[in-house]
Amino acid sequence: xxxxxxxxxxxxxxxxxxxxxxxxxxxxxxxxxxxxxxxxxxxxxxxxxxxxxxxxxxxxxxxxxxxxxxxxxxxxxxxxxxxxxxxxxxxxxxxxxxxxxxxxxxxxxxxxxxxxxxxxxxxxxxxxxxxxxxxxxxxxxxxxxxxxxxxxx
Numbered sequence: 354x355x356x357x358x359x360x361x362x363x364x365x366x367x368x369x370x371x372x373x374x375x376x377x378x379x380x381x382x383x384x385x386x387x388x389x390x391x392x393x394x395x396x397x398x399x400x401x402x403x404x405x406x407x408x409x410x411x412x413x414x415x416x417x418x419x420x421x422x423x424x425x426x427x428x429x430x431x432x433x434x435x436x437x438x439x440x441x442x443x444x445x446x447x448x449x450x451x452x453x454x455x456x457x458x459x460x461x462x463x464x465x466x467x468x469x470x471x472x473x474x475x476x477x478x479x480x481x482x483x484x485x486x487x488x489x490x491x492x493x494x495x496x497x498x499x500x501x502x503x504x505x506x
Contacts, residue, residue: 389497389498392498393499393500395438395456396438396468396470396498397500398436398438398439399436399439399454399456399470400454400470400472400500400503402436402439402454403442403452403454403472405429406424406427406429406442407472409424409428410424410427410429410474411481411482411484412427413426413427414474415480415482420447420448420449420450420474421447421450424442424452437457439454439456439457440455440456441455442454443455444471449473449474450473450474450482451471451472451474452471453469453472453489453490454469454472454489455469456469456470467490467491467492467495468491468495468499469489469490470486470488470489470491470499470503471487471489471490472484472485472486473486486500486502487503488503488504
């Protein structure tokens with residue numbers, strides 16, 4: 354039998370460094386996108402938490418044929434909408450039934466940005482109420498944190 358030399362196979366240092374550089378680039382791209390995504394989900398939780406005042410205002414409108422004069426008239430408790438990420442709802446407009454959602458920017462992680470989407474009702478042909486979300490007083494640079502249904506309106 355012949356003596357066969359066994360050639361050791363493996364990665365060279367250069368190949369390993371290239372792989373590490375590629376992974377580092379991918380991480381550098383993924384982390385900011387992930388941060389924006391987590392902020393967006395927390396803001397969406399605040400908008401979903403507005404279901405109680407939306408329902409109360411809608412029921413009042415369907416019963417009385419006008420928007421309630423105050424949120425208390427619609428039986429919405431005054432500290433409505435408080436949660437870990439939301440500081441409640443305010444700026445209720447008696448003429449339109451619209452109200453703003455106060456997002457707790459420090460809890461959400463939006464770096465002190467002022468995120469305050471507005472929910473506006475509109476009566477529909479069937480006598481019900483449809484709700485529309487808009488960016489409200491949210492700064493243009495922070496609109497990316499709003500759900501897609503609240504952007505650009």
